[in-house]
Amino acid sequence: MLPVERKHPARNLSRRSRGLSLVELMVGMVISLICVLGMMSAFSIYEGRKRTITSGSDAQQNGMYSLFELERQIRTAGSGLTQGFNYGLWGCSVTAYSGNAKKLPSATAMPAAFAAWPSATPTKMRVVPVLIASGGSDDAGHAKPDTLAVMGGNPSVTVFRAAITGVPSTSSVTLDNAFGFAANDYVLATTSTGECSLAKIASASSSGSQLSLSAADTPPTGLTVNGNVFDLGTQPSISLYGIDPTASALVAYDVLGRDGTAPVTIADGVVQIKALYGIDSDGDDVVDTWVQPTGDWAIDKLTTDQGTAAAAFAKIKAVRIAVVAQSLLPERAADYAGASTLTLFGDLAAGLRYTVGVQPQYRYKVYDTVIPIRNAIITRHF
Secondary structure, eight states, X not given: OOOOOOOOGGGGSOTXXXXXXXXXXXXXXXXXXXXXXHHHHHHHHHHHHHHHHHHHHHHHHHHHHHHHXXXXXXXXXXXXXXXXXXXXXXXXXXXXEETTEXXXXXXXXXXXXXXXXXXXXXXXXXXXXXXXXXXXBOTTSXXXXXXXXXXXXXXXXXXXXXXXXXXXXXXXXXXXXOTTOOTTOEEEEEOTTSEEEEEEEEEEOSSSSEEEEOGGGSOTTOOOTTOEEEEEESOOEEEEXXXXXXXXXXXXXXXXXXXXXXXXXXXXXXXXXXXXXXXXXXXXXXXXXXXXXXXXXXXXXXXXXXXXXXXXXXXEEEEEEEEEEEOSSOOOGGGOOOOSEXXXXXXXXXXGOEEEEOOTTSOEEEEEEEEEOHHHHTGGGX
């Protein structure tokens, strides 16, 4: 009988059952790695485009909101002040107290974000709807942000004016007509020296002509006899708008100090504001020319005294503003080696244009609009 050949069990296993060789395993790992790298590359491109679109959208929203807020403020600038144009109100220097603390003229300079504002102390504010302080330029010749001052009120009833008939004090004032004045309203009273005083009404008589004043919110000298009083409502606005270069944000500062001592952020990602005055040279309430807030239209010259300020602002009928918004996230600088400057007001003469420095790896949106100063336009009717 022939012997039976016995085979080893491992030899009966198929090649697949025995597993992968080291070479096959390494080849599979390389292919997998290539696939992962491909997916990561596609994901990186997708995320880059998503970030670009999102950053551009954020810059667009910030720029549009900033322009909307500035336009809203400037369109109502001068409210409650218009009727005082021919009665010594426009151009007067404001004296204001709040909580027994003197706010205007200010003994301190404006916050750092408003370095363009005249820093000489005491800092005065004159009664005009809109003022522009030129930011000047940096060492490279690029324009720095301007600062805007906006002033107005929100009276619930339009009061033409009321004359002070009695000898006023810090606690009360007697008018020839107190109709329209209400408790918690602020009033602005003229003096014979080119100045004006802001005071707060504590209570108003429904039948008489006497107003009780809040001593803590009235200058210690009170108001002035033979002056005129104008109602500014419960929320008079004397505000500055500018750019905080550290935070790259549009900020506002309440000069009267009711919002605290620090500027309030309006919108992030805003890096530039430039503005021009629209001048009516012939008195027909139509803008004839645009001028920069420099030279004869520089803030220090416009506010030298009441007469100069009133005469100058009789000609200013509009403001043209350009706002530059920047994306919050940068792109790779190597991929965006484009222009490093922007030109604002490019449709105007060369002398009215501004060159603004930018960083190529960021996206920018420019918003430009003309804002009529409505309350300045109707001053000649008072």
